[in-house]
Amino acid sequence: MALRLTQAWGERAIDSQLVLGRSEGAMRSEWPALSYSSLAVRGLATARFETLWMILRLPGEIRRQRPDILFCAGNTYTVVAVAMKLLLGNDCPPIVAKVSNDLTRRDLVGPARWGYRWWLRLQGRFIDQFVGMASPMSSEIANAMQLPASAVAIINDPAITVADLSQTARTRALRYGAPQGRRYIAVGRLVAQKNFALLIRAFAAMAGPQDCLTILGDGPERAPLTRLIAHLGMTGQVHMPGHIGPVMEQLRESDVFVLSSDYEGVPAVIIEALAVGLVIVATDCSVSMASLLEDGALGELVPRRSTWCLEQAMRAAAVRISDAGRARRQASRFTVEHAADAYAALFARTVADVRKAPNPKNNSRVADAMS
Template sequence: MKKNFSSTRVSTDVACFLGFLGGGGAERVILNLTTGFVNRGLNVDLVLANTGSPHLWQVPPEVNIVDLKARKLSSSLPALVGYLRRVRPPALLSTLHYTNEIAIAAKYFARVDTRVVVREANQLSLDVGQSKAWKKRAIPWFVRYLYPLADGVVTVSRGVAEDLSRVCGLPLEKIQVIYNPTITPDLGIKAEETLNHPWFEPGQPPVILAVGKLQAQKDFPTLIRAFARVRERTAARLMILGWGPDRSQLEALVEELGLQEDVALPDHVANPYAYMKRSTVFVLSSAWEGLPNVLIEAMAVGIPVVSTDCKSGPSEILKEGEYGLLIPVGNPQAMAEAILTVLSGSSRAIAPDWLEQFSLDYAVNKYLEILQVT
């Protein structure tokens, strides 16, 4: 267990606020940014509504963890107000809902000069539209009234920026696009780590890989149906790394299609990059995204990619299809044909400087600019 828990810090250059340190992409981005900030010699606070997380070991030891001790996110507002009044960090970065809204409101109630920047990570209209929960469907209303009070609004892609502007009426010129700091110095090192799995031994059929939470957004049923078509024409295997609520439905579909011997769902793994490095093709089957980190990671380790042309992110990442195959959303036949094209040996070279915009150093520079931290 980490020892760097505190309620205050003598000097803080930048604070990052999360409700809970989960294992998702947004939390991974914040962890990467905190690493980048401390590498620039900055004092960083990671402010959490509560610290009941198994992922705290991933926080860099130089980062000061501030536990607001809130039983739930909604009750963290008074504690965050108190933190801002005591510490008065020059800048506060937050991500996710309702963390962003609480951060903006906390500055208002604390009456401090802290510069609050909020980060929007997904297509708000699609994300909210898929939910029946009233709390989630109320997000656009809160965003419409609170985001204009933020000192800065960041989105992870142009598509997310356009969607946010359209849904919430925020002018595009008030939104800055900063791609995720996905490519970190240790990514290549992790990709080369030993992987003990029989599917990746010499002489085995090629592995088609997907990574993501097992939920509707990722549309893994389309991928499984596409794989059934691929297997009719060539020997191959499909591996989906991830956890989530749709596991039982996906397992039932695999059984229904008779694919049990060639499809694996091994749950979440600590190092997906070793699997990426040894797979033949990476597939993103999502129905919608903000900016899919896994697609960038797969490109960074050198695996050919196939992706749905969903809103938003993949077309930006793949330079409108120049660096990977883009296919329609929810079309298993098109997905199967694209996978077969890659399995036949066809791939697209990526310009060496293209991936730089997704690197940690590039993102840190952009975030420090909008946070106005030097």
């Protein structure tokens, strides 16, 4: 999202700088023309302590660039944003933070859940403006962070471009009517949150001999997932090729998209799957998921962590025909073009509001977005 927005802001002559905690990554080669600033030091691998490294290095970058806005593109990094407020005080620019994940976190139990709720309330005290990625998130954010409604803006998740929508119309019909089995696809980091083990078990329980499942992405759970696939005898039907380029190209070659996560915000890949016109099966992992799928009209919603329910929904999806036109209309609400303009307007309002406050920040550049 940060890459797409930064590119769109550049096209609108908005002065933005993308600040990275480390310089490596599969997507770097896909966006070579963007204006980057890396906090990494040559020869030092920062991946294992990236967040701490950003906290140590970002204050100097802020003092050097003097941005008007610090944009935190996902709440994974709100810890960095709060640290900037504490370290820089009145020299810290106003912060706009996008809430990119579910705040209920039903996966947490006991002290961990209490600690997470405390952390959300702390964010509400330090961050100037929050952004939710779909309308149902507004009350969730305000309640969790004990904020007035005015402190939460809604800007639909910039998951696709207008060009993406026009391209899907010419390619989607190719798969229907093919004699081979159904192609199921899932996308995400191979981490516990995505619960791909649940998906693999459900697929193994319902798959026909010609069906296949592709999981795009990489991460620390690759080895245990590979062992699970072998244990279930699905090595020839479940594939994990890693990160192999633009996701939508892979979606166009598939029939059913499956999301098995324990928790999410507004998954961009759901929007991409809607744009392509795929049949969708998803766990009820977000306050926004029911509205994204228009209460079942655009896909099947199942309880989290239920192998049987996911299996049954995937089985039914094999013979379901997607309402591609309705799905594309839903997806068209989540374009980068709309979001880039909406964020630029929000940044300007936030800067103006802070400068009206009794102790305004001393900023000198307009709409500089950093993540």
